[in-house]
Amino acid sequence: EGRTARPQSMWSILLPALSASCPDLEAMRSEHILKGFQPSELTGFWYEQAFQDVAQVGASCPTLNSTLDNATSVVSMDLKVKYGFIPFTITELYHPTQSKPGVYTKNAAEPGGSLLNLPTVVVDVQPSYMILFTCLDLKLTHVTEVVIATRARTVTAADYAAVLATAHSLGVPFEDDKLSRVDWDKCPAQDVAQRFVLADERL
Numbered sequence: 652e653g654r655t656a657r658p659q660s661m662w663s664i665l666l667p668a669l670s671a672s673c674p675d676l677e678a679m680r681s682e683h684i685l686k687g688f689q690p691s692e693l694t695g696f697w698y699e700q701a702f703q704d705v706a707q708v709g710a711s712c713p714t715l716n717s718t719l720d721n722a723t724s725v726v727s728m729d730l731k732v733k734y735g736f737i738p739f740t741i742t743e744l745y746h747p748t749q750s751k752p753g754v755y756t757k758n759a760a761e762p763g764g765s766l767l768n769l770p771t772v773v774v775d776v777q778p779s780y781m782i783l784f785t786c787l788d789l790k791l792t793h794v795t796e797v798v799i800a801t802r803a804r805t806v807t808a809a810d811y812a813a814v815l816a817t818a819h820s821l822g823v824p825f826e827d828d829k830l831s832r833v834d835w836d837k838c839p840a841q842d843v844a845q846r847f848v849l850a851d852e853r854l
Contacts, residue, residue: 673770673786673795677754680776684753690777691727691743694719697800701830704796709733712838715800725758733838745771757785769796774821775798778801779810782818797825803818805835 669823680688699713708731717728726745731738742760746768753773758764775784785796799814813826 654686672788674792674822674824675774675785676725676770676784677751679772679774679784680701680753681817681821683777684773684775688773688776690719690724690726693717693728693773694783695802697781697802698729698804698805698835699798699800699833700814701799701832702797703825703830704798710739711833712835713833726755771796772825780814782814782821782823784818784823795824799821799830 687695693836694717697715713732715728722746728743731740744760745755748754757769757771769785771785780801
């Protein structure tokens with residue numbers, strides 16, 4: 652399970668988007684985000700453990716490799732997935748909203764990417780995990796994105812459940828059984844090791 656059957660359709664399927672009646676993203680932020688959030692907490696290498704995204708169909712082994720532009724506070728996240736045996740990477744840019752910690756506008760660093768801006772909030776970030784939520788309304792359907800990512804490649808069922816409970820308690824609208832759970836046991840260890848090397852080179 653994963654991002655999209657065809658990489659090029661990841662953003663194009665959302666081009667008709669018009670923001671309308673999404674829930675209050677700012678209200679979902681944890682106390683840590685409101686009082687102590689630092690954008691640098693998002694940087695480094697992350698393993699997606701679960702997601703909900705209409706653009707995530709057909710890919711596997713999703714990771715995020717994030718860097719911070721200190722001059723602009725823009726966070727750049729390289730999302731890497733695999734389609735079968737074929738790797739695919741897209742860079743997502745998180746543009747901060749001034750005076751609102753953890754509130755971003757996300758777009759893709761690719762041709763036409765700046766035409767589609769997705770309201771996104773860092774619901775919570777801790778040393779071991781982060782929760783991201785994106786929402787907008789299309790003319791024909793409602794689209795949300797939920798990302799649960801961790802520093803560790805694999806997590807215990809209890810730790811995973813605890814992160815989901817945190818997301819629910821903060822008002823993130825999702826059903827557990829509608830999340831796509833990443834099975835890292837099916838991802839080659841060699842491929843994961845190579846990603847660590849790339850992450851280290853960028854930090």
